[in-house]
Amino acid sequence: MPLKKKKVGSYPNAMIIVSLTAALFLIGFCGLLVMQSKKLISIIKQNIEVRVMLDKGLDSTQVADIQKKLIANPFVLNIEGKPQVIFYSKDEAAREFIADTKEDFSAFLGENPLHDSYRVRLQEDYFEDTKLQKIKADVEKLEGVFEVVYQENLADQINKNLTKIYIILATFAVIMLIIIVLLMNNTIRLALYSQRFLIRSMQLVGATNNFIQMPFLKNGAVQGLISGLIAAGLIVGLQQVALRQIEGLHTLQEYEKLGFLLLGVIILGALIGILSTFQALARYLRMTLDDLY
Template sequence: MASSFDKFQKRKLVSSYISVVISIALVLFLLGCLGLFVFNAKKVADHFKEQVVLTIYLNDSAKEVEVDQLKKRLLLADYTKNIEYVSKEDAAEIMKEENGEDFMEYLGYNPLQNSIDVHLKADFVTNDIIDDITEELSEKDFIADLRYDKDLVFLMNNNVKKITFWVLVISALFTLIAVLLINSSIRLAVYSKRFIIKTMQMVGATKSFIRKPFVYKSVQLGVIGAIIALAAMGVVLYYLNQTFPELQLVKEPLLIVGLFAGIFIIGIVITWLSTFIATQRFLNLKTDQLYY
């Protein structure tokens, strides 16, 4: 009978430990994923900004030497990420593929112009800076026109500021929730052993002696939960890097290692602190208060 009861208690204890580990792992995993998003938010925003194209349309009378000099100047400019020369023939082929018909058959000539597509670096993608660039380039006589999507640039920069603000707010809120959830799981685990704590105290055990095995076990559970969370984060990071290689999520390994180390340390610190506070609370309770 006693053996059966002991097995029941052991299964109950293991079940309690598993639930705590799962809770810690899930919370740390979500916190880690949020950290990945926060650290890569600028990189993602920069990626979309660098899709903005400043198109320089050239006069048909532009000399090859002038065009080559312009290309070299653009490549050496601080604001240029890369450039692409699009001839009027290539532009006609692109329009033909997009529209599914050859418009030159109706017109009898090619009305398009040779152009240079300039992809700007993210830090230079603002309306004021691009306007300054277009004003400077428009002084060239062989440049017919310069165009970019002003509304898109304005909305993009405006939305990036809003998203950055709310990401920081949500990160702070989620961190608080993570601490509270882990603390709640640990407190429930310690609560189930409150009578053992009080019994040990009544037979003369010191508070530090009673607290030590609880803290040690909780830290162990925290380490296990953190390892599971980090493994899941590694899978997510690998998948995202394979799916969106242009974002170069693993380009800064030190940042990733720092985030993983931070999540691991957070798992240990929160479980240690939560167990310390929970055991201290039950140690300070009177015997009749344990039933409430």
């Protein structure tokens, strides 16, 4: 029975693909976490309100005039062309206060001491303590405005925590990338070990380095692409499971950015496959016959 001929580059593809897929999946998962963390913080920022308390005794014309002046400011968030400036009467504010505290202050005060107000949601770019302080100072200069209230230091706390999250995830991703390169170099080098005499034979019959490298590099690119596609599929599968299990998670999804992330994982897989194969091949192409043994 004739022996099956070995093809150029016929080394343990499955082992390489599994190793690379696992590493690419972890990198892609980190990217997904960063994307959704950023979206979550963006939603939190857009839902934090600045309360503009109005002077007592204003008529409807004065109240409407303040609203027009507020809407004209660039810091006001617009959703589908609608400025997020909402009027709350002092009666609404009283009902909200009683619902939150379970205490009816009107029973012993005999009147409602609260003010009519506008609740303003801000553009994300203005969510910094220095900018919030400027907004507070500018709005309080408007005629008919009693006071501007917001949660001080909240912006800096959120921004600092967000920076820490990004640093941790970015560090993890970089570490994983280094591990991938080292792992793939060693794995492909071991895989090419069985091909070292074939490489030497091709050199002896006059084959150029480019001719010898080409089939191996193509194989490395295919391995990387397959690994990237599998990793991308696993990321999408994990995301779909999470969407079914976690209520409200769909609000964090940005499918255009997810598409770029998955494309990046696939391209990264191909690049790592090619570069790792190229580096491992260079070692065997430079070896003398004694070293091969």
